[in-house]
Amino acid sequence: MPATRPLPELVCPAGSLPALKAAVDNGADTVYLGLKNDTNARNFAGLNFDDRTAREGIRYAHQHERKVLLAINTYAQGGDISRWHRAIDEGADLGVDAIILADIGLMEYARRRYPELRLHMSVQSSATNYEAINLAQELFDIRRAVLPRVLTLDQVKQVIDHTRVEIEVFGFGSLCVMVEGRCLLSSYATGESPNSHGVCSPAKFVRWEHGSQALGARLNGILIDEYQQGEPAGYPTLCKGRFEVEGDTYYALEEPTSLNVMAMLPQIIDIGVAAIKVEGRQRSPAYVAQVTRTLREALDTAGREPQRFSVKPGWTQALSKLAEGQQQTLGAYNRPWK
Amino acid sequence: MNTLQLTLGPVLFYWSRDDILRFYSEAADWPLETIYLGEAVCSRRQQLRGQDWIALGKELAESGRQVVLSSLALIESESDLRRLRKLVENGELQLEANDLGAARLAQQQGRPFVAGHHLNIYNADTLALLQSLGARRWIPPVEMDRDTLAAVLQQVSNKGLDIETELFAWGRLPLALSARCFTARHYNLSKDDCQFRCLEHPDGLRLNTREQQAFLTINGIQTMSDGCHSLLPHLADIAAMGVRAVRISPQWQHTERVVAGYQQAIQALNSPLHTDIDLAPYADSRLVDGYWRGEAGIAAIGEAHHAHS
Amino acid sequence: MRIPELTLPASMASLLGRLPATPPCWALVTTLNQLKKRDILPADMSLLAGHSFEVHVQDAGLRLGFSADEKNFKVASVGDTPDLRLSANLADFARMMLREEDPDTLFFNRKLIIEGDTELGLIVKNLLDSVDWSSTPLQRFMAV
Numbered sequence: 001m002p003a004t005r006p007l008p009e010l011v012c013p014a015g016s017l018p019a020l021k022a023a024v025d026n027g028a029d030t031v032y033l034g035l036k037n038d039t040n041a042r043n044f045a046g047l048n049f050d051d052r053t054a055r056e057g058i059r060y061a062h063q064h065e066r067k068v069l070l071a072i073n074t075y076a077q078g079g080d081i082s083r084w085h086r087a088i089d090e091g092a093d094l095g096v097d098a099i100i101l102a103d104i105g106l107m108e109y110a111r112r113r114y115p116e117l118r119l120h121m122s123v124q125s126s127a128t129n130y131e132a133i134n135l136a137q138e139l140f141d142i143r144r145a146v147l148p149r150v151l152t153l154d155q156v157k158q159v160i161d162h163t164r165v166e167i168e169v170f171g172f173g174s175l176c177v178m179v180e181g182r183c184l185l186s187s188y189a190t191g192e193s194p195n196s197h198g199v200c201s202p203a204k205f206v207r208w209e210h211g212s213q214a215l216g217a218r219l220n221g222i223l224i225d226e227y228q229q230g231e232p233a234g235y236p237t238l239c240k241g242r243f244e245v246e247g248d249t250y251y252a253l254e255e256p257t258s259l260n261v262m263a264m265l266p267q268i269i270d271i272g273v274a275a276i277k278v279e280g281r282q283r284s285p286a287y288v289a290q291v292t293r294t295l296r297e298a299l300d301t302a303g304r305e306p307q308r309f310s311v312k313p314g315w316t317q318a319l320s321k322l323a324e325g326q327q328q329t330l331g332a333y334n335r336p337w338k
Numbered sequence: 339m340n341t342l343q344l345t346l347g348p349v350l351f352y353w354s355r356d357d358i359l360r361f362y363s364e365a366a367d368w369p370l371e372t373i374y375l376g377e378a379v380c381s382r383r384q385q386l387r388g389q390d391w392i393a394l395g396k397e398l399a400e401s402g403r404q405v406v407l408s409s410l411a412l413i414e415s416e417s418d419l420r421r422l423r424k425l426v427e428n429g430e431l432q433l434e435a436n437d438l439g440a441a442r443l444a445q446q447q448g449r450p451f452v453a454g455h456h457l458n459i460y461n462a463d464t465l466a467l468l469q470s471l472g473a474r475r476w477i478p479p480v481e482m483d484r485d486t487l488a489a490v491l492q493q494v495s496n497k498g499l500d501i502e503t504e505l506f507a508w509g510r511l512p513l514a515l516s517a518r519c520f521t522a523r524h525y526n527l528s529k530d531d532c533q534f535r536c537l538e539h540p541d542g543l544r545l546n547t548r549e550q551q552a553f554l555t556i557n558g559i560q561t562m563s564d565g566c567h568s569l570l571p572h573l574a575d576i577a578a579m580g581v582r583a584v585r586i587s588p589q590w591q592h593t594e595r596v597v598a599g600y601q602q603a604i605q606a607l608n609s610p611l612h613t614d615i616d617l618a619p620y621a622d623s624r625l626v627d628g629y630w631r632g633e634a635g636i637a638a639i640g641e642a643h644h645a646h647s
Numbered sequence: 648m649r650i651p652e653l654t655l656p657a658s659m660a661s662l663l664g665r666l667p668a669t670p671p672c673w674a675l676v677t678t679l680n681q682l683k684k685r686d687i688l689p690a691d692m693s694l695l696a697g698h699s700f701e702v703h704v705q706d707a708g709l710r711l712g713f714s715a716d717e718k719n720f721k722v723a724s725v726g727d728t729p730d731l732r733l734s735a736n737l738a739d740f741a742r743m744m745l746r747e748e749d750p751d752t753l754f755f756n757r758k759l760i761i762e763g764d765t766e767l768g769l770i771v772k773n774l775l776d777s778v779d780w781s782s783t784p785l786q787r788f789m790a791v
Contacts, residue, residue, distance in 0.1 A: 079489025
């Protein structure tokens with residue numbers, strides 16, 4: 001195993017200025033953020049950055065020699081796509097270190113208008129193979145692609161071996177069981193999806209019903225799950241509900257679990273992954289601080305002594321507390337799974 | 339104005355080889371402009387292999403139909419790519435690219451292709467880009483509403499883009515793809531040892547809410563709507579917008595009746611006589627058209643679905 | 648600083664529950680308005696205006712009702728169904744405010760109960776998350 005592989009960048013989420021500072025203070029190499037509108041896939045009320053907080057955040061990160069990425073990762077909708085163009089213009093003007101784009105039409109705009117601007121291919125582009133990534137590289141000189149959370153580690157390696165584009169993978173956070181950019185469950189139930197509105201199972205459609213026996217979670221009137229007294233609850237994300245199939249009621253699509261790749265860090269470093277991403281721009285500064293600190297320590301340890309690396313109980317404890325559903329899996333990286 | 343054409347989408351479910359061959363021997367006589375063929379959902383489904391699909395396609399093409407090979411929508415492994423290359427290099431039939439990688443391979447071969455709905459084309463700039471790579475037709479994302487499509491088509495016309503539009507007009511909506519197999523999960527099997535249980539569910543497995551509302555359909559690694567999307571009531575509007583073709587997605591039974599119904603409705607567009615075609619008896623779930631009306635996709639024809647407001 | 652895992656004794660709750668809620672409520676509203684005035688609480692009041700809120704400190708038996716208009720928060724009687732009710736024990740509210748605990752984590756564990764308008768709840772949660780305590784004299788209490 002070559003000991004000289006550079007450590008992957010630790011890329012952490014920021015939904016607010018305090019979260020950005022928490023990421024920087026706790027060891028993120030890079031922070032990613034979005035603007036306060038539907039140009040980004042965490043378009044939640046009260047979240048994200050305006051011009052003032054973005055400038056302050058970028059100043060803070062650059063002062064600490066960290067990078068800032070701007071996610072413009074919804075698909076530009078219909079006839080008037082000026083909002084998305086303005087977001088790209090704003091990113092260039094703010095001096096972000098790269099823009100993360102999903103829509104190849106927007107990649108074309110960004111490349112044409114800002115030849116020097118570094119572009120990343122978003123996970124929402126659903127690029128699961130090197131042919132797709134190399135197309136974007138040839139056409140728009142994208143420098144990095146974020147892989148959907150569906151590939152095994154061998155498949156990730158296969159992609160890395162066949163492209164010049166840097167590869168970023170998800171390392172921790174809520175587990176999207178569907179291919180990102182290829183899931184319309186949310187708009188089927190509510191009319192709004194990540195691709196079109198930058199939201200999944202949006203809060204304005206959520207209703208909690210506090211019954212005498214159970215807590216019911218509805219999305220636009222559709223019962224996603226019910227929780228008995230004392231049973232841990234989950235946000236009613238469509239794919240994480242309990243449903244009935246042929247008489248069985250169970251988590252028919254996905255249990256509320258979190259992805260956690262800590263146990264695989266030496267292999268991830270070894271195959272040449274360029275960056276590890278933490279999910280959760282919608283989460284609080286407390287979450288960002290704790291996840292960033294833990295992964296920083298784990299990553300540094302794995303880099304120092306990959307052969308002897310093992311996950312410290314303290315790390316697992318710190319992360320499992322924050323995990324949705326409090327279960328953690330290696331996700332697709334380590335198939336087979338059911 | 340061109341007359342609206344009918345197309346038959348790829349079979350999204352897993353049917354046995356015999357059933358597939360029987361289905362297409364019948365479909366060869368239906369009033370279809372284009373037939374799409376191939377496995378678009380799961381790489382483990384091999385009742386027909388790439389060569390079989392190509393051979394079947396060439397046979398159908400002799401009957402005068404346009405035949406297009408639909409590519410797998412989720413391409414993960416090197417063997418998926420190998421199969422894709424074989425499809426692209428068949429030398430005769432065009433490809434429906436359901437992944438950017440497929441679009442790249444078609445472009446490299448200098449072959450025109452159809453840009454499938456999984457390519458996420460939501461605006462005219464992106465469409466123009468794909469057209470420049472060789473797309474001659476596109477299928478908008480199934481969630482795109484009428485007004486958004488009209489705005490895109492207006493710009494297509496302004497730009498003078500030479501590209502045809504085809505709409506997903508009938509069938510369970512393909513909503514999501516995963517690395518996991520939900521059918522295997524239902525049977526407590528691992529994906530790699532799924533025993534091909536999808537064969538037992540030729541229209542997928544129904545997923546109900548805990549209060550017995552039919553909601554989704556499990557189809558291996560794909561999640562579909564339970565509701566049967568139908569644009570039948572909107573065909574006049576669709577034709578007027580300049581859409582070239584509407585797609586019928588195959589179902590286990592009555593596909594022929596559905597095709598005939600659409601054909602009749604299209605003919606009626608050019609006649610002053612009012613025809614009342616009811617295809618509900620040929621769907622085994624509720625008819626929905628919410629997406630087209632800018633509502634939740636699950637909203638039934640004629641029904642608003644704004645429970646939150 | 649770690650907040651110990653403790654719950655106020657039930658006798659305390661019954662005692663506090665019988666006292667008038669107005670003084671703590673007034674203190675809460677005044678604090679919110681001060682923080683907003685000094686730009687520490689970056690509240691977009693247009694998202695909050697016209698809504699009623701209740702903070703229910705379960706173990707203290709305290710229910711603090713208030714509402715918002717285009718400019719300010721004010722003490723208000725919110726009745727049985729405020730637009731948004733947040734319920735938790737005192738220690739969990741404190742952990743959340745001090746960023747020792749993530750509100751989502753508390754919610755997943757059923758320690759924080761959100762009732763009413765879920766989107767309004769999200770707005771409030773995101774508002775609290777966006778307070779940059781490092782720009783205030785409270786900074787040293789807020790270090791995670």
